[in-house]
Amino acid sequence: MGSVGAEVGDAGEEIRRGTRWLLVAFLVLTLLAVNQLFVLADVADRFWAWSIHTEATAAFLGAAYTAGAVLSALSLRQDRWSAIRVPVLTVTVFTVLTCVATLIHTHRLHLLDGGQVARAAAWIWLAVYLVIPAACVTVVLAQEMRRRGRPAVLRPVPGWLTVLLVVEGTLMLAAGAALFAAGLTVHHHVETVALFWPWEITPLSSQVIGAWLLALGFAAALVVRERDLGRMFVAGATYTVFGVLELVVVFWYRPEMDPGDPWLWAYVALLLAVVGTGAFGARAARTASARRPGAPVG
Numbered sequence: 001m002g003s004v005g006a007e008v009g010d011a012g013e014e015i016r017r018g019t020r021w022l023l024v025a026f027l028v029l030t031l032l033a034v035n036q037l038f039v040l041a042d043v044a045d046r047f048w049a050w051s052i053h054t055e056a057t058a059a060f061l062g063a064a065y066t067a068g069a070v071l072s073a074l075s076l077r078q079d080r081w082s083a084i085r086v087p088v089l090t091v092t093v094f095t096v097l098t099c100v101a102t103l104i105h106t107h108r109l110h111l112l113d114g115g116q117v118a119r120a121a122a123w124i125w126l127a128v129y130l131v132i133p134a135a136c137v138t139v140v141l142a143q144e145m146r147r148r149g150r151p152a153v154l155r156p157v158p159g160w161l162t163v164l165l166v167v168e169g170t171l172m173l174a175a176g177a178a179l180f181a182a183g184l185t186v187h188h189h190v191e192t193v194a195l196f197w198p199w200e201i202t203p204l205s206s207q208v209i210g211a212w213l214l215a216l217g218f219a220a221a222l223v224v225r226e227r228d229l230g231r232m233f234v235a236g237a238t239y240t241v242f243g244v245l246e247l248v249v250v251f252w253y254r255p256e257m258d259p260g261d262p263w264l265w266a267y268v269a270l271l272l273a274v275v276g277t278g279a280f281g282a283r284a285a286r287t288a289s290a291r292r293p294g295a296p297v298g
Contacts, residue, residue: 038062063245101207169220176213183207233285239278
């Protein structure tokens with residue numbers, strides 16, 4: 001934990017204990033998901049909460065949860081609410097959307113069928129996405145009620161970076177909305193629901209992937225609204241890890257994709273842009289924080 005700077009004493013900047021406990025819970029749960037989806041992607045059809053038959057889908061989700069684990073771990077090292085406001089709001093959006101997807105497709109969960117591991121994963125998944133979204137909303141409301149205005153912008157985000165974040169955020173919001181909406185159209189049989197996605201994807205998986213993209217697009221919008229490079233470290237690092245690992249997924253599972261598909265290369269281009277903007281934002285935020293006396297480096 002970094003040293004506590006002078007700004008911690010500012011009204012509304014103290015991070016509440018409940019917020020830290022929520023981040024600890026999310027860290028533990030995301031690491032469990034990383035093991036089951038990223039490390040064990042080849043058996044996600046048998047050992048996950050619902051059957052994922054396409055390894056690229058399991059690996060995508062595992063990579064996204066890895067980014068979520070990084071978000072939680074880095075947020076726990078911060079000492080000001082403004083430094084983790086965007087990450088916590090991002091988690092809140094993701095968990096609320098995933099709760100909706102879970103309730104719509106509860107019949108796809110291995111609550112009563114499958115092996116013991118799959119049934120356990122299904123019940124844990126259901127419990128998590130019924131409890132965690134409510135906890136997130138409660139935490140955000142408690143922190144925001146103590147907030148007194150917005151902190152001053154000490155190091156404005158460059159115009160070119162703002163433009164890139166707007167473009168990337170818009171594309172992720174559009175793709176996420178399309179995936180989430182596509183998952184609403186099929187309920188009682190399994191079929192591919194999003195023809196623009198680089199590999200085959202079924203309804204529940206489509207909505208959870210869509211939830212991740214919507215949450216990250218929302219995060220990009222919040223960073224643009226915050227306008228301060230000094231508050232971008234956690235969001236930038238998370239963005240970078242997400243982009244890098246999803247590129248690894250594309251490379252590793254390229255036999256499941258069509259190299260002649262223009263949607264695939266558009267997806268790769270977006271991921272490369274995400275890595276670049278995220279890395280710049282995280283580095284710039286570290287530099288800005290280093291200039292603030294008593295600030296944690298991250």
